[in-house]
Amino acid sequence: MLKYTAIPILCLTLFWSCNQNPKVSSNETNPKLVVGIVVDQMRYDYLTRFYNQYGEGGFKRMMREGYNCNNNHFNYIPTKTGPGHASIYTGTTPKYHGIIGNDWYDKTLKETVYCVGDTSIRSVGTNVSSGQMSPHRLKTTTFADENRLFTQGKGKTIGISLKDRGAVLPAGHTANAAYWFHGGEEGIWISSTHYMDELPNWVKLFNAEHSVTKYLTEWNTFHDINTYTESGLDLNAYERGFNGKDSATFPYPLDELKDANGGFDILKTTAYGNNLVTDFALAALIGEDLGQDAVTDILAVSYSSTDYVGHNFGVNSKEIEDTYIRLDKDLERLLKGLDDYVGKNNYTLFLTADHAAVNVPAYLQSVKIPAGYLNHAQTRRRFESFMEQTFNSAELIENISNDQIFLNRRLVHTMGLKLEEVQERIVHELINYPHVYQVYSATTMSTSEFTIGIEALLQQGFNQKRSGDILIVPDPAFISYPKTGSTHGSGFNYDTHVPLLFFGKGIMQGSTHIKTEITDIAPTMSALLGISFPNAAIGQPLDFVLE
Known part of the structure; x- marks a missing residue:
């Protein structure tokens, strides 16, 4: 059973080689690095419901040392992954940035289009079409774009996610790179010619190590399952599970199940998908020399496995609880990597979600809450x-x-x-x-x-x-979805209420129940950096968060 993973050998090698001649920053105001973390499908109450299961170095550290906006909401419909990532980084809504869904019917082309699909470019790192992605449908700038403009292209931007849209949209139009995970039979990180003609050496080396294969093991609970009292029964009627396994119950022998569940894609629907993202983010930190000079870089990281697990098992499952317990360990590992490589007071970080999720309507019906299926x-x-x-x-x-x-x-x-x-x-x-x-x-x-x-x-x-x-x-809690697992997309609180944590250089310690909106994040980051707001931003800087 995997309980944690160390920084990959590649990261350690690069870390020690880079630190033989460390760069020295003379900038005393701006952070050297801004890290944006988006947790896909994270309800606000995951912070509070699983609080006692978390260690001291992940979520709790951010809440203890940083600023917690307890009443943070999305301010538009639909609450989906593409619009969510776009809105967080542009400071505006689909009304202006144009990403109205993960996909939508194009009235001019008379066909359905994908939010980041782009057949005019080529995949990089694979021969299949999974890399044909770019931000060309995003109409406005992100705060990462504005930082690139402000620094005359000297400040780097790197986007990372299991999902292409989770990497591409936050990174914006001018990013140095966006990387996403291509599963199937390859299990590698890829990109597109919007950013580069070939993968950099550190990515090639990372892929060559086949580090993803170590996660094709048994997925069992991190702690004794009997201590998981913050979620429902492991065996119930509200979860889908995996092909090839009769029940949606722990443990899951991933190596045995992979062929019936998309090969390496099965890792996305487990807590180990977040391990993959953390491994790659730590490698990118060093491989891209992020936060090593006086010019601010931006690292946009999106954790997608939380969404896959939520869709498969629902928000009240043992699987979602275990996924967040393990994500907390990953966040602790990421923060330690940032402390060691960039410096404790040299980076600023925010954590939020692209949307939340409704409880499984069949379960809500069982406890007499109005809910159902369309x-x-x-x-x-x-x-x-x-x-x-x-x-x-x-x-x-x-x-x-x-x-x-x-x-x-x-x-x-x-x-x-x-x-x-x-x-x-x-x-x-x-x-x-x-309905x-x-x-x-x-x-x-x-x-x-x-x-x-x-x-x-x-x-x-x-x-x-x-x-x-x-x-x-x-109607509230009525969805178009199978009767196992759950989804999102509405404007009701179960979909709009998500965490918002700020942490690091330039951030106050404290918390508030004042209502904040997802579109406030980009202006706050822009104000912190002293750069122009994204060109269609409608949010306001959260002054009480900034020192």
């Missing part, structure tokens, strides 16, 4: 019948996805219909459907101003060029 097929049949009866054509529906309806606007015009009237007729129809909480039209989103409630969150996520004609909000 039947989209049934709803679509009813809706198509309405369109035939009302407008004599179901062809007016061009696409339905992401709780949005896209109309065929050319056909609307050809048929002599008024777009606004068609939209309003649909709104009045859909609001009567089961539809609210419905709004694109016209309403474009012509009205909402300042509070779900309406305001929808509006901040509505992009006039990219979003649909109709926006639908399902």
Whole structure:
């Protein structure tokens, strides 16, 4: 059973060689390095619910020595991975940065597009298409971009994540590199020609060591499972598990299960995926010489396994508890690496999440909380019948996805219909459907101003060029998902309330319950560095966080 991992041999070798002639910084104000940590699908209550399971050097150290914003929320819908990472680093919402989902229907191309997919470039490090990614659909700058501009390109930016979008979007347009994990039969870290023509030597060496194979072992609980009292029963009806194993219960023999679960991709859906990210981040720290001179560098790290585990097992599972106990160990390892290589008072770090998650609706039903599952097929049949009866054509529906309806606007015009009237007729129809909480039209989103409630969150996520004609909000805790595992995406507190911790140079010690928003992070980092805010930022610097 793996309980912790040491810094890879590559890191130690580079560490000692680099420190034979250490660089000396003369900068007494700005940190040498800003580290942004995004934990994918982390609910705020994971800080408090698992608090007694954490050691002193990870989450608790950040909370004890740094600043804890206890009432931090996303301020838009949809709460998804792509929009979340983009919003954290741009200081704005999908309304302005344009990343309206992980993927969405493109009204011009008439096809679904992926938020970072880019067929105009090539993969680097692999021959398959997994590397054809770039930030070209991100309309605005990140604070990492602004730091690159401010430092005349001298300050480096490196993005790292198991997920391509978790590496690409935070790093921004001008990054030196973004790296993500390609599983399958290869189990390597890759990039794209947006950043480089070939992987640097330190990445090639890291991949050549095949360090990922050591994690294809048994995944058992870090502590005695009987001490995991902060989560539900290990054997229950609310978890999916892995192909090839009859029950979603510990332990999991990963080497035996890998062939039926995507090869090395199985590691993403275990706590060991976070070990991989920490290993690679520590190697990048040294391989890229981050934080070694007076010009501020930025390292954007996203931990994705928490999301994969949450989707698979749900937010009340033993698996999610174990994943966070192990993540805490990884954070301690990362902080120690930063202390040793950059210096304790030479870096600034923030930790947040790209969204939270709802409890498994089937479980909520079992404890008599309103919740359930959406039947989209049934709803679509009813809706198509309405369109035939009302407008004599179901062809007016061009696409339905992401709780949005896209109309065929050319056909609307050809048929002599008024777009606004068609939209309003649909709104009045859909609001009567089961488990539809609210419905709004694109016209309403474009012509009205909402300042509070779900309406305001929808509006901040509505992009006039990219979003649909109709926006639908399902009832609280009603999701379109299998009855095992869980998901996210709404504007309710279970999806919007996420941690926000600041730590390190220039940061006050303390905590607050004043409401903060995810879009405040980038302006706060920009204010700390004395650089321009990202060009479409709407958030405000959190003055009470800064010394």
